[in-house]
Amino acid sequence: MARATPYLASLDLGSTRTRLVIATPVPDRARWTVAGYGDVPSKGIRKGVVVSIEQAEETIRQCLTEAERMVGFGIDTLRASLSGLHVRSLNGHGVVAVSNRNRQITATDIQRVIEQASAVNLPADRGIVEVLPQEFVVDEQDGIGDPLGMLGMRLEVTVHIVTSPVTASQNIVTSANRLGIIVEDLTLGSLAAATATLTEEEREYGTAIVDIGGEITSLAVFQRGAVRHTAMFGIGGTHFTNDIAVGLRSSVPEAERIKQSFGCVFSPLLHPNERQEQLAVTASGGRSRMLSRQVLCEMLQPRAEEIFKEIQENLQKAGFEKKLSSGLVLTGGGSLLSGIPELAERMLDLPVRIGTPAGLDGISEELSHPEWATAIGLILSSIRPRANHHLRQRETSWRHWLAGIKSFFSSPNSAR
Structure with a gap:
């Protein structure tokens, strides 16, 4: 399919x-609209990590087929999300004259101070994302x-640095490259979800976004307009199922x-009659049993x-438990389980809402759910930067590796 439209x-x-x-x-190109999308079960991914290149490649291929069929043309670049317990973050500080x-103060001064703030010691197998x-x-x-443009003699900055093992990033990129797709950037999934769901007031006055995925729950804290803290937890929606x-x-x-169909995690929500409602469950061996x-x-x-x-313990340790004036925003498929917002409010003593993605035209009813926040947020991250002078660390080892293979996989002979 020949591409004739920017995307x-x-x-x-x-x-x-x-x-x-x-x-x-x-x-008029003032706004962007959703033109196509794909949604398929994942294979070859565990806890946010690619464990099988072949299966991950096939998963992406199926998603591409669905989305490209809707838009009528093929794509060759995209931005991807990053998650998993291997992702770690820290804050840095830099000072320059x-x-x-x-x-x-010039753009060069700003870049120099950010580079100094991000000059942290990392293990050889870990890179800055x-x-x-x-x-x-x-x-x-x-x-x-x-x-x-301001006048001054001394410029300082504090930054939030997201790091990942080089191989974990490479495996995501490789899975897409094998289809002739270039991954232009990797973005932490919870930060992408925040781009699609948080208001400017929430970012300013203190909000935690909690993305409950299949096997990973991600946390990101925003205050004074910027991300202040991120964390990952090895619990998600599949644990309820298991x-x-x-x-x-x-x-x-x-x-x-x-x-x-029937799950609820906060018993006060159940009407007395619902509590005694009997459900038919097919157990192993085909036997049926009843469950209230x-x-x-x-x-x-x-x-x-x-x-x-x-x-709660992570917020306490990071010093943000009493600083979230705007409360908690829940995204991810796990947030749809009945009682999740009510239980969160009771345990964390914070206002809680479900975050639905916004910011693009053409968000259909199917896409207006919290499990689409990350994918839509990635699009918005490409349109508008999340922070002034957002610096991408192009010199990390995995990006060097990506640059070395880009020409091969983007060549006309690369077949999907």
């Missing part, structure tokens, strides 16, 4: 589902978002059906409490 594409390679979105500009003789400026300080005047499968001795597909919704809730609630207990 942006995103790939959310999740542990249980893989989603791909293609957006095209509206006629303003180089310009008239003491006016993103460097996100939080706040600039000019001659001890803090709270500056963009110092370009709890049901083990407790009822049923198959995983049957447990997933029960969870989606109250018992099902008692199976699921401890796992949900475990998720929010870990989040």
Whole structure:
């Protein structure tokens, strides 16, 4: 298929589902609209990590086929999400003297101070994925978002640095490259979801976004307009399913059906009549048994409490427990389980809402759900930077590796 239209594409390679979105500009190019999308079960991905290049490649191929059929042309570049327990983050600080003789801060000064702040010691097998400026300080005047053009002698910056093992990043890139697709950038999934769901007020006054995926739950804290803290937890929606499968001795597909149709993690939501409602469950061997919704809730609630207990402890350790004036925003497919927002409010003593993606035209009813926040947020991240003078660390080893193979996989002879 020949491409005749400008486009942006995103790939959310999740542990249980893989989603791909293609957006095209509206006629005046002031906005972008969703033109196509794909959604398929993931294979070859565990806890956010590619464990089989061949299966991950096939998963991406299926997603591409669905999306490209809708838009009527093929794509060759996209931005992908990054997640997993292997992702780690830290904050850095840099200071430089303003180089310009008239003491006016230039883009070169800003880049120099960000580079100094990101000059951290990392193991040889780990590289920097993103460097996100939080706040600039000019001659001890803090709270500056963009110092370009200001006068000063001393420029400081604090940054949030996202790191990942080089091989984990390479495997995502390789899975796409084998289809002739160039991965232009990797973005932390929770930050992409935040781009699609958080308001400017929430970013300013303090909000935690919690993305409950299939096998990973991600946390990102925003305050004063910038990301301040990120973390990953090895619990997700599949753990609820597995709890049901083990407790009822049923198959995983049957447990997933029960969870989606009748699951609840907060018993006060159940009406007295609902608590006694009997559900027919097909156990192993084809035998049928009955289960009350109250018992099902008692199976699921401890796992949900475990998720929010870990989040609470992490926020306490990072010093943000009392600083989230705008509360908590939930995204990811796991946030759709009945009772999740109510349980989070009770445990964390914060206002909680479900984050639905916005910011693009053409978001259909199917896409207006929290599990699409990351894929749509990746598109928005390509349209508008998340922070002033957002620096990408192109000199990390995995990007060197990507540059070396780009010409081969983007050649006309590369077949899908």
